[in-house]
Amino acid sequence: MSHTRSISTVFYKFLKTNLTTNSSTIKHIHSSRLLEKNVAFNLSDIGEGIREVIVKEWYVKEGDKVVQFDNICEVQSDKASVTITSRYDGTITKLHHNIDDVALVGKPLVNIETDEAEDTGAVEKKSTLETPKLETIKSSTEIKKDINNLVETEFIHTNCDIICIPSVRRLAKENNLNLSLIKGTGKHGRILKEDVLKYLENNNGETSHSGSLVDEKQDLEEAISGFQRIMVKTMTESLKIPHFVYSDEITVTKLSDLRQSLKAISELNETKISLMPFFIKAASNALKKYPIINATTDQNLEKIYYKKNHNIGIAMDTKAGLAVPVIKNVENLGILDIARELNRLVKSGKNGSFAPSDIRGGTFSISNIGSIGGTYMMPVITPPQLAIIALGTTKVLPRFDKDMKVVPESIINISASADHRFIDGATMANFIEMFKRQIENPNLLFLNV
Ligand code: COA
Secondary structure, X not given: OOHHHHXXXXXXXXXXXXXXXXXXXXXXXXXXXXXXXXXXXXXXXXXXXXXXXXEEEEOOOOOOEEOOOOEEEEEEOXXXXXXXXXXXXXXXXXXXXXXXXXXXXXXXXXXXXXOOOOOOOEEEEEEEEOOOEEEEOOOHHHHHHHHHHHHHHHOOOOOOOOOOOHHHHHHHHHOOOOHHHOOOOOHHHOOOHHHHHHHHHHOOOOOOOOOOOOOOOOOOOOOOOHHHHHHHHHHHHHOOOOEEEEEEEEEOHHHHHHHHHOHHHHHHOOOOOOOHHHHHHHHHHHHHHOHHHHEEEOOOOOOEEEOOOOOEEEEEEEOOEEEOOEEOOHHHOOHHHHHHHHHHHHHHHHHOOEOHHHHOXXXXXXXXXXXXXXXXXXXXXXXXXXXXXXEOOOEEEEEEOOOOOEEEEEEEEEEEEEEOOOOOHHHHHHHHHHXXXXXXXXXXXXXXX
């Protein structure tokens, strides 16, 4: 949870709980009939065929008051880390999972006692007649104290022994550290970044998956659990698909020049325009002509759904690992719109959290590993999608021009994987040819052909 978000949530809660309706009244009495319901708040479908996730962080504890859109917890699938927010105003009465538990889509995450009239998954109802209540406007010192209390409690994650913010948890994970071995020096035993760094320093950075120092004389056995377990499951599903891979090279010299010439527009709009928006637009234009590549299937492989919208998933290297956020309705977007949306998603990836809608509903995927390195890559299809393309690093290489003179050209390699049960080689070759034509002659991109 970012500090800024915590503070704003805190203030929202503070305003809700402390502001009285009539500031001219020092004391007032109110009596109302309140219908309270203890509702099970289920993990909703977060898309991409994800059936289960790992609970990575609780932002609430039993007894906490929440309002709609307050963060409830952070869950991790094999594709992304997602922050789950509350649908209700109310009080948390039960957390259904511990950290690192598997939570199933459609099953309860928490119970919330709410005063809403909605009847979704109610497990228990009770009607109470509130006793007359005396409310007093608090003195400024009391109010300040309340804010401090709220700020403090915002950072406490209970129902687990380990209290820390997500970035600290990630730092520990990146260093294969077991957080339970580290003594937190923050308030209420919260583990701070400094605690992790100090631990690493004291142990000369030598840690094992279990957090203890590695005994190099012994093999290490570890149960496959949590995030890795989901990854194993999805990738095993992916590899049931008979992939065929089609590769080619594309000259991006003109596109690179065009991109340079758009720098001023990019700066004016405060939007980074990398090569990606052009790749995404070129793919969408080609998908219009070859709709099978933008299709999905059902689990039993009895139907093909030709999707009218081009919801293009972008493989992204985020702090929490690989994520595939989706740029929606690319067929209706211009290059600058796509760049803006990509910038937004990259920012969300850096913050370590996407909205569930950001990772939902992909119909086709692009992976550009070129910003990291590598020339060739065989991309793996994510069911229920049928195809994915991957791009390698741009390299300046000698090539012949039309007069057979050797000239330097910027070259990028592309590999496309397709589900061979539904897509044949000729269709994919035609799709990539159309993609390539637009990238090599970027003017075509603006003509939507
Ligand atoms: N070849 C050479 N350079 C490339 C490149 C390529 N194929 N693609 C991007 N770059 C350059 C960019 O131009 C940029 O340089 P600049 O700042 O000088 O302009 C730099 O690499 C960083 O690019 P980035 O900021 O990451 O933007 P992007 O829009 O090109 O890429 C993502 C966005 C999300 C695709 C990228 O950040 C990412 O996460 N890539 C990894 C994808 C991955 O992990 N795939 C594997 C899945 S299993």
